[in-house]
Amino acid sequence: MRIEDAMDRVNDQVVLAERPTTILEASTTRLESTSAPQPQEGEALVEVGYLSIDPTIRTWMDDAPGYLPPIGIGEVVRSGGIGTVVESNNSRYNVGDLVFGTVGWQRYCIAGKGSQAMTVIPAGVDPLLAINVLGVTGLTAYFGMTDVGHIREGDVVVVSGAAGATGSSAGQIAKILGAKTVIGIAGSNEKCALLTSELGYDVAINYKTDNVAAALKEAAPKGVDLFFDNVGGEILDIVLAQLAMRGRVVLCGAISQYTTPGRPKGPANYLNLIIKRGSMEGFIILDYADRYGEAQGQLLTWLLEGKLHHAEHVLDGLDRAPEALNLLFTGGNTGKVIVRL
């Protein structure tokens, strides 16, 4: 390919214009257009096809310490995603390869080394699967349930944000691995119906209409052995109060708190961790990078066996990325939110 062709490529980008205080507003981001970057020696140019829309993106928009630095004002919004290699100066990336990595909310990005390294997706794998169950979402559910939560046969398990991307995999994985009862908490009757009809949950609780504490007491009369928490806030407090002896809380996220200005709501019932000899532990999926392959093999097996179901919520167009992110906080999605370019 001649350099002139590459120069012709227009790179549309969504950049952070100002820091949001709650959900994203029109003024939070700005569309910009520039020339696509020129891949240097060891690099490849990737045309982005899909953006993985995850709650953690919202946390990177705050000017607060985190596991990654905040997105700077004027910078492209950081995001996982999948693209196709369109030009390559690196033998790891062949033109036509589907690759996964930190692509950003933009049409073109560079695959290279370090934080720019991308993973080549084996031929034949559906990109929607690669971005959902076989991607960071499914991996988070898998390692959260196994390595962090130490799921055991016979466990009574609760998952919050159960119809979300991670939650819907987490509950199914718990059930596959022998949980006695898997209880999902979600925000609509439609989501609750999906949990019990398709996603293997035994019980679904609608936190907007049910008395969560009473419903949980009924579904888990002997208490909760393992709570996989995606939402934080009041639901975390309710479950903490109903932990079983040596109950474990896996802190995956706190989606109810990310768009609330000020400090998060601390769980007042944390002292039940003493009474019940319980534990609460956080994790970041990046720490498991060298074991992704092992987990992907297991997840793929379950997919092929028909044990693991998945749902994607796809929006078309780069300009819809901010709207897509907001869906996570307004509860507008069922399954993994993906933007298709």
Next chain:
Amino acid sequence: MRIEDAMDRVNDQVVLAERPTTILEASTTRLESTSAPQPQEGEALVEVGYLSIDPTIRTWMDDAPGYLPPIGIGEVVRSGGIGTVVESNNSRYNVGDLVFGTVGWQRYCIAGKGSQAMTVIPAGVDPLLAINVLGVTGLTAYFGMTDVGHIREGDVVVVSGAAGATGSSAGQIAKILGAKTVIGIAGSNEKCALLTSELGYDVAINYKTDNVAAALKEAAPKGVDLFFDNVGGEILDIVLAQLAMRGRVVLCGAISQYTTPGRPKGPANYLNLIIKRGSMEGFIILDYADRYGEAQGQLLTWLLEGKLHHAEHVLDGLDRAPEALNLLFTGGNTGKVIVRL
């Protein structure tokens, strides 16, 4: 001994008259006198010599679920302590033996089976030691640091309530087991001086006069590996914000919250457990009962080697037990609070 003699023994008791809302008031407890109980077959009569005054007693006074049932109104206040066997119908207990167990705030109690079982203290062990470093206090510090906190060589350790009974042992145990830096948080300059001059702490922070967050940042610039928390509240939040990667929080108690009406203050910074892949775990020393001997052997060795120092704060007279308990919440004690009858 004739039955008539036993009948002559007057059993002074401190009973719970009403549930306190903050610290104990004059109306919270009531002194009563009755005849000492008559030991049945398999039981012994114990004359109480020392009461172990622990924060957990205050939690039993609330009408709330806990690891033990609440003390009923009109019942003798539950308490650990040490006494002397004065009459016995059980070959395990010989007249003259010093025994440790749940004696209650009273002059006489029964040693027997189940919850009335008591442990005979080997001859030659000072009862103040048996109730402090070799008792539940020292055992709590020991198992909290080792089995729950997984103390490791090179750890940066923080202990709150550091001049209290458990805290003063916990910090020393951390140092003995190879902690690089042990930082104590306490409530007066006298206590802070004691921490660094006698109890092996590297740094002491006075939470009443120092900026705790700034002082902690200076003492632990790379963050806190292990936090042994006795107090909860604002201090827990400050330390959570300064956890090192994979930092651990051992929840021993929350003395700042026990006398505060309403729900405890939840730690708003708990989400740092995700960012730092940290954990927070509670425990109850009763679970380690079958390993007390192992720990007592180790603690006794350190005592004999001069590595472990201890302090007791003794008040004389059963009627002073309520006042003694309040000392824990007003910060009036240094070391283990004991009531001597």
